[in-house]
Amino acid sequence: MWRLRLFICAAILLTGVRLRSAEIESAATLRLQGRYSEAMERYLELRESQPVQAILGLSRCYEETGDASRAIGVLQEADATTAKHPLILSRQAALAFQRGDYAATQAFVDKAIAADATNVLAKWLAAELHRVAGRLEQAEQGYGKLTDMYNTLANVSRAEDIRVFGWAASRAARWNRRAEDFRVLVNDLLPSALEKDPHYWPAHVDSALLFLEKYNRVDAKSEIDKARSINPHSADVLAVDALLSLQVMEFEAAEKSVQRALEIRADHPRALQVAADLHFASFQAQTALEIVERALKGNPRDELLLGRKAAAYGLLDGMQDGPSERMREVMTAVTASNPHCGIFFESIGDVFDLTRKYPSAAVYYERAAQSMPQLIQVPGKLGMIQMRLGEEGRAGELLKQSFAADPFNVRVKNTLEVLDLLQTYAVIETEHFVIRFDRGQEQVLAEHAAVYLEREVYPQVTKLLGFEPPSKSLFEIFSRGRNSSGHAWFSARMVGLPSIGTVGACAGKIVALASPNEMSKPFNWARVLKHEFIHVVNLQQTHFNIPHWYTEALAVLYEEQPRPPSWNAILARRARADALYNLSNINLAFARPRNFENWTLAYCQAELYAEFMLAEYGEDALIKMLQAYADNITTRQAIKRCYGVELAAFEADYRAYVDRVVADLPRRPEEQEESFAALQRAVNEDPQDATALARLARAHLARGARPKARQAALAALKIDPREQEAAYVMARLYLSIGEVKRAMAMLDARLDRREPHAGVLALLAGLHSKAEAWGQATELYQLGRKRWPHETKWLQALAKLYLQSGQNAKLAEVLRELATLDGDNATFRQKLADLAFQRGDFAEAADWANQSLQISVKDADMHALKGQALLEQEKSADAAAALRTALVLDPSRDAWRFILADAYVQAKQNDKAKAVLEELLERAPDFPGAATLLESIESE
Template sequence: MSAHRFKLVMLLCVALGAVPAIANDLESAQNQFRTGKYKAAEAVAFAAVESGIWNERWPRLLIQCQLEQGKYAEALQTYDTAIRRYPTSMTLRLLGLEAIRFNNLSERSEEERKRFFQLLQSSPLRFASRDSLIAAGRYFVDEGEDARQVLEMFYDRVRDSNPDFLEAYIATAELALEKGDYKVAAETLAEAERIDDTDPRTSYLKARAFESSDAKVTAAALQQALELNPNHIPSLLMLAELALDRELYDDAKSSIAQVLKINPSEPDAWALQSVIAHLEGDPKREQEMRRKALSTWHENPRVDYLIGSKLSQKYRFAEGAAYQRRALEFDPDYHAANFQLAQDLLRLGNDDKGWTLAKSVAEDDPYNVVAHNLLTLHDRIKDFSILEAGDIHVRMDPEEADVYGEAVLELLTEARATLCEKYDVQPDAPIMVEIFPEQKDFAIRTFGLPGGAGYLGVCFGRVITANSPASQGERPHNWKSVLWHEFCHVVTLEKTKNRMPRWLSEGISVYEERMRNPTWGESMTPQYREMILNESLTPVSKLSSAFLSPPSALHLQFAYYESSLVIEFLIEKHGIESLKMALVSLGDGLSIDDALTRSVGSLDRLDVEFATYAREKAEAFAPDADWSREELPTETTTTELAKWVDEHPENYWGLRSLAEAWITEKQDEKALPLLEKIVELGAVTPERDGPLELLADVYQRLGRAKREREIREQVLAISSDALPSYRRLIEIATEQNEWQQVLEYSEQMLAIQPLQPFGYQHMATAAEQLKRPEKEVRPLKTLLQMDPIDPAALNFRLARAGFETGDTALAKRHVLAALEDAPRYRDAHRLLLEIVESER
């Protein structure tokens, strides 16, 4: 058929109403594109465009196919032809702008952006199509305009008039994700799934929305996206990023290779290759990969932004900041790079520049949720106290600083002296420690968003953020253990120039906790024993992935313990010098595999020897106990379980399950021998509400104070945060007038929880009874800051203690304060007379 005859036929078809057939062809081609059959969709679209069908969706689809495959020159040619035919199409112009950029036509790109805006000005938006409104919204987002106005004027407007138009939801979710509003993104994507659950973009964006909060949802959504479209480039790139985060570089390279088969010029793929090269210590290849990422668009700011942000995720903040500055050289208004640079500076301890830049981003981009959160936090903490001891600077709530700020400085000073000497490190810049009384503030400072439950502290290098005991409820973790752990990170990150895998960093910190205090850090538990012997041990070379994708909270805790066990093994077998040699090699740019090979030998042998070491540790834990679970009955009555335990009297799981069941049924007499048997078998751990604590509670309820006291002493010997046992031991010792014991227990309790009055009250009373006024002063001063019921009495006691220690100024100040609250306080009047008399 001649071309002339073909056109006549097409015109006739249109005249006779045969458009649905063409529409069906378009829908079929669009579905091919959606499912990753880019070449097939391109062929159909090319034929339609060449045939001259009057429908701008055909050239749009063809350009999309060409852009997706990196055929940037062809995409630009298609655009140049199409835009002459459809000069008012904003959607087409937006695609053309992308094609122009990736043909490295910077001047024309600028002209096209201006032309797009001129078109918007000349075409009243109230008459615009839904496609044009979405395109206009995306244009303004790219221009850095107020995101909330974009939502209101464009995306919301389309959703209100066309509630089933998927593209409006996709655009809204993209914008929400860009601004860190994951809640809005998730809600929008739920609506998008209701409209159409076959578009891979929806699943991919859902994976991004839940990436920082729910690993299981993220994995499922990403899998769904790739089932819908195995060639979906954003999803494949996300797979590569997740593998990179887990230090599974071969897996990351495999996903990147899939992307490059589809689009050999994909800039994000080459940028991620550059990141991997950096992490593998290959600077030459790093720059080569960066050049490839910029080969089609020489001034693409996203390339350096992506490289820098991924390096910052690996705690390479100085290198990350350098890349953000490169991105800003290409585009000074690139908000993502500006804000990432602000966060990098804050994590490098450069607060002045960091906060200034964060404020600038928040003002320019008011919908940036993370920036808004940071600025709100800055307003809340600007009045924090700053305590200093040499190059250690501690920022904390003023009231908390008065209570235990001095103890914080003492601990950090000790950590600096001990750990810096041990690892041959001398930090050459101040170390900032920030302690937050509210968990949400800690999370915002650390992660940018509320959340982060389970994190007690984080170290970025020379900046530590930590939760104070006030943020952790009735039974906080031992703050000294937390700060010792985090300061150890300061030391090892300094030694390696932040170039170390997470497992190694965490392993050393947990190990050093145990070295400082045997009750600190992770230790063997029945669950850990089972995981080691059931082949749940992660190979040393893949330990970092255990931190980033744990199946449960227990698996994450086990990753900390296993990592510390690796360090213990390395030091026992090869010595501390070998470990320090590996850290130096990491700082020189070697990969962890090469660093370990150089310092301890074959990695394969290391994996085998460590597995043997771990199994021996596990088997040595309560070796006489029966640890099998195979025959343990489930969903059975207490009576039936008791019968089974009679037949298996040394089975740990049976003993524990039955003891807990009897306690639930308030049958303490029956639970008692079971818990005693567990202790006899040596299967005791510092876990909260574990067998040892349960046994102490049973003895308490049965009124057997002597045995309760013995067991609670055992709890203290292995637990770093046994506040309930400290409280009870203080009560028991008080009842028996054992004031020296009360004093010691109170001091130990306050080392864990310095923000509750109980410990201070008993410490002051014990010191008074022991006639040790010098020990009364501190607890009485602290109690006065805790909104006491009777401040006059406390002021009088403090005045008397001050007078007895010879501090008449303190004594006079507080006796006058007592009289101010209670003018007829006779004992205070008498004390004041004594003070005045002593000054004559």
Template sequence: MTGPAFPSWPFLIPRRAVALTAAAVVSLALASPAWAQEPDAVKARAQLKAGGYATALAAADEALKQPFSQTEEWFLIRLEVLMAQGMYPEALRTAEQALAHDERSLQIQWAAREVFLANGDTARAEEAVNDIERLMSFRRAGYRDVQSIVVHGKVMILRGADPKTVLTKIFDAARKLVPDAREPQLAAGELALEKNDFALAAKTFQAGLKTFPDDPDFLCGLARAFAPSDRKAMQANLEAALKVNPSHVPSLLRLADHWIDAEKYTDAAELLDRVAKVNPHRPEMWSYRAVLAHLKNDPAGELAARAEALKFYASNPLPDHLIGRKLSQKYRFAEGAAHQRKALEFSPDYGPAQAQLASDLLRLGEEDEGWKLAAKVQADDAYNVASFNLMTLHDAMKTDFATLRNDHFVVRMAAKEAPIYGSRVLELLEEARTKLGTKYGIDIVSPTIVEIFPTEKDFGVRTFGMPDNPGYLGVCFGRVVTATSPSARPGAAVNWESVLWHEFCHVVTLQSTRNKMPRWLSEGISVYEERQADPSWGERMNEEYREMILGGKLTPVSALSGAFLAPPSGLHLQFAYYESSLVVEFIINQYGLGALKSVLQDLGEGQEINAVLAKRVAPMETLERDFAVHAKELAQNLAPALDWEQPEPTLLLPESEEALKTWMRERPMNLWVLQRQAEELMEAGAWAEAKAPLQKLIDLYPGQTGPGSARVLLAQVHRELNETAEETAVLAQVAAKEAAAPDVTQRLMELASASGDWATVARQARRFLAVNPLIATGWKYLAQAADKTGDDTTAITALRTLLALEPPNTAELHYRLATVLHRKGDAEARRQVLMALEDTPRHRAALKLLQEIPRTPSSPAPDPNPTPAPEADPFAPDPAPAVPATPPAPEPAPAAPGSP
């Protein structure tokens, strides 16, 4: 069946030994070219490719009346046309005629198999495969053509042969035999897609397009290969396929799938209507209609559409698998899992449903069953890239991860990181649970599972099934949260505390709505709640967002979810988050938090978002209009006295120097001019003179943030002029607005430490650790501040963490920890001081402390006459912080759930 964008029918045949080895097939494939087609058949194939089904069918009917026509080819054309148009009963009659005419044709046998499946006759489909094996066994010399070799390769896959062997020994060999043959390249690409090897699939289809540049099947296959990673390239290839054949059903279905993801349900429905005009019985088309009915809370429509999908093949697992997969992509994992179970009732060994169900269960927090099923999928299909990656990660987590638990959370993170900031993770999550759960009035299902990954690759595998991560810091599935550790992005400043707060807000809203909410609303509430939790968190209006809003790039609320799917740039993606949060803020400010909570409640009952907004807030048209006005006002009110004009590029040329000076003189309130003046003065070392333009810019634009903001530059000026108090004041303003500015917080710790402002040291240390807790700097300052203020509990935590980081001079840390423990009357003080002496036997202060601590019978006696060692300040930050080594995990060698 043409159009391989979706598996036409599932493989239901039990596995057994393959009758003919790959090597035997290749040995038969001597250099005999495929038989030449008569001109009319070539024209009919061209009509098929272009969607001229009626013309191709008429040509086939006419040719089959001729006594000397190329009967096999014309039967294949007729079958392909009938299947493409959903004329399954007629295709069955034609298949029977074709088999009666030539049952020894492997191509006819394979085409008949698909026809039998389309009509629900799995027994005859199995018989057709048996016949192919029998024919290959007894008439090897008769099947040396490329098409027959490809058919046999497909049969080998059905029978459980190693996919790599089939690719290299069958499809690749057939391709080498006839380099411009279409069938082996198409079959190889389909197999790579089936096994989630998207890189190989893309490579294969791209190679095929060099020979068949306008083939819609290759274009659609390439689009599918790009779908997980590059939606723009996917859309471009689908559009190219539909330009060649506007009736290419696989491309229409793939595009409808995309619009469903983007929540453009009307557009998706229109595409499905186009499919129906070509093939009114296509199971995937009815499956997508069932999805749309489900999302509209139309159970009767959903049942009717599902029934149509199963009309000719009542035990076909594909419709339920497809319905469930799309529901899971909408985060409706429980409903999705239910459909996968239905698919497996029809076909217990249907691999796609098994894999999707395993994924659903893991995202529902049903880990024992989920991991067991994932292991089975991987054992049954070792070549499947997604299942291989997932089980490899599972095995690594069993040995390399630690598990932290309390009444409400299960946190898994790298064993070397858990002792460092694991307790803060639990503390932060508990705080978020209390505040957000109370605010939104929801009893949160416990436990919430949070997994924090030290590499982007592992995060991608656990979250998306593949090691690629399209820029996400965290993802929430309802009860399960995955996130990246600070170590996953070396050199990048990200506030991991704000990320976890954001994701836990998703836990609240997704559970509140039973995962039935549009993406823009879910993301908007999370970003909004970030800002409520900490003024420096979340997205805020800035120069880029102002320009986008005033430049007409505000996305309508009804289309806002689609802005997350294929943004033109990273800036556009961040703007989608910001705009969504603005919509939520607008709703709360205009209609109250109660209205928003009512919206969530109605969504949880299955009501459609536009109807809910009309009932609780305002009709979508009104909301979009009023919000657009509000957003424009916010943009206009960002530094309203500031001149935002940019100079023309020609003014920046060397020969335009005088013209540029004139332009700048005429614009004393211009952002670009003030920044340029300040930068030129600073480059010239005119530090005192640079204050004026910077202070003027701060006065005009007090909300400016970022590494090149006026406040950051002014702090540098004060530092150069040794104006410590002024520098401290400006940096404090920067820190209050920036969620992730470790350089700023470190400088504030240095200044506050020098002045003895220990409260500021402690506060800035915690802000530093919220960005990167895996280096010693923040912990040293926190320990120092706690020691100076008598906060023994914090001092003990900070000192233990420093020891877990294994810095070079551990003796001083053991001694300091012993001092605090002794002050609290903790018997562990003696053990710590002995560890200090073990590293530095002549440590005078440690020896003195040891004499003050009561000796237990098991304690060894110290050396009575050691040579004192010089004392050092253990709280002084290292110039180059030590790289964390691997400390003992809180729970040694934890087993991941569902591990064998």
């Protein structure tokens, strides 16, 4: 009987609840959609009839729109009965916890549980209070009890409660390394909250955070987008979006999301945290610290923020002698209130990782792991740092441990695959370097890299920088394998994710390189190796304290390449627009370039700083600054200490220096890219303007409107018979109907040799060249070269002309200039090697061949040519090595075998000579001279 009655009672109760909650639910929907003012209106209307739900809703609205004091105030203003409601009490507890008032939290939690022993939020907070006090076992029991409670409940009615169960479950899953539980969370538990309420976006946010923890960007982004489509005005959602962008170094997107989040909630702790991280990432620790301090006002016990505060002190004060006094103070205070503050130490490690202070990051990740082995991400993060420090053995152990605990972490998984691949790689070890590479694909490159690094780079760079790394530097060359490109492996090696845009990178002790042999655009690998080794030395000699701009300045300077014309063009434009970087914002341009131009300008200006410092403060100016950075002083202090000037004066002198550089650059012809309409308007306004008519004619020509082009060009020439652009258009029109002579006459008559028009000049020169009138063509191209020295097209045209006309001496001269201007071009160098060899200049031939191999190392012909050139200089051992390489790359060339045998004979290695000749005779029994040479060796 009583069972039935109970059933009826329950039914009445449930209907009652449902009736009341319809209005509350519609208010909640408005709130979840971010329509806060409408939601608040509803809640205010319901405050009398349903005080508990209305007050809870209001409190959330205030919180989510950034009014923290009203969020608490509205709870405190509740009447005595309402105030005792367990939901109101647990809400009070949650807010107290968020502001770090743990005593108040405890008091509210106790009252809430006394009023309702099944209050989910209060039970969660009870466990959390254990955690923040370092009572990890009790905390874990608390999470476990919540999980048990969830499993025994037939139905959880509130989406909010499901979310809290999710928190407890994910904590328990992490701490107990139950990887499978993550799948349940993401696939079942969180979606069930959305079944209760399809507007409940916090479930999407929690899913996103779980994916983010695994570096699974695609799924995280999809969850965040879903949350955003429900509530576009939630600071919580925007903050997670910012975290996601930061994780893949998309700084601009992160900044945008942070700004929007802070517009909604100026006190949002995670948004402020990302804002600080963005400053850390651009080496502005002081600004980051100020933001962190602002955030700490909202919760002085937030371990994530306190970790960032301690790290900021570490960055500002230097870590070479251990933590500074104020950093130590923060650590003492945090460890006193929580002896197991792993999150705090992890946060310090994160900042040092972000600011590339890898040795320090390792120290604090290690401490995080010790003080809280429960933290699932720490071994993986520590493993990644050990990878960057070149400790691959230790990294492997940590990453395997991390993978076992959490197989869904993409970054860890990718890095383990890199380690697995590296197992198959070969090693060349020299006195100062260890080079790892794919034996099948990069043997030749690795051998050449080893020789180049050891013989040329090491002695030069360590002398210039005044420092020798205490241990061998590890260089890894990644090639295509297991269905991924060398570049993808390289990127995975550096960051665990396929997101790096460059071809080489340095993490202080190791350098990784994508195989130059598989890049679509060839690059000078030798230059990249040298550049990266300069970073290796710089980072170690300054205890990782060198700012980005200064190590790039030195790396680019010592590449010893002239500034490329494209850099000059950008520099000139930006200098004239007064949009150059200075030392306070240049680091930002390296870390967060908004586009390719900014990135290029940053390198260009960095190098100019180094040039300026050498010119202004003498030969030892650069080393002095390195010593200052080793003492971890700021750039401002360093400049004062090294050069005795204030930063402002230094900057002013630098700017004057840049202006002098720019003044020496010729102005490019102003290429006015006016719209067609504007050109037409100009003609309408002044039909007698020959220049305007000529431009319009050219625009018509470009659009294929030949009759109109002709009409306008003729009109222009009628007004000004010397109008060059109009002549150019007419010449093009004549050429289109095959009237070459008329075209040439048209151009010839109008070309102004003092103020030539580039189009007229190039077209006329090309026509002369075609007619093999080499003299005229040369004269015109030389005119262009003189007039536009920073445009390589005149040089290229001359090279082509000299090649066609067989003027080898002049060809070599032009090619030398082109090779200097383009450090990544192998073809120019190959041709120069050929030319030098032909004229019997074997030293130069060997040198150019070597330079071409520094770009295109698999060129068998160049190895052979280098070998022959060396042999001619009686450098028989090196010659034999080069010829051997040539034959490895192309074993079909019997002629090379014969020369190799000759080289061995000269090097007095008759056994080897004999072996080569025997092989040769087996392949080609009649090879001229082979048998005779073999006989002469055998008879000796």
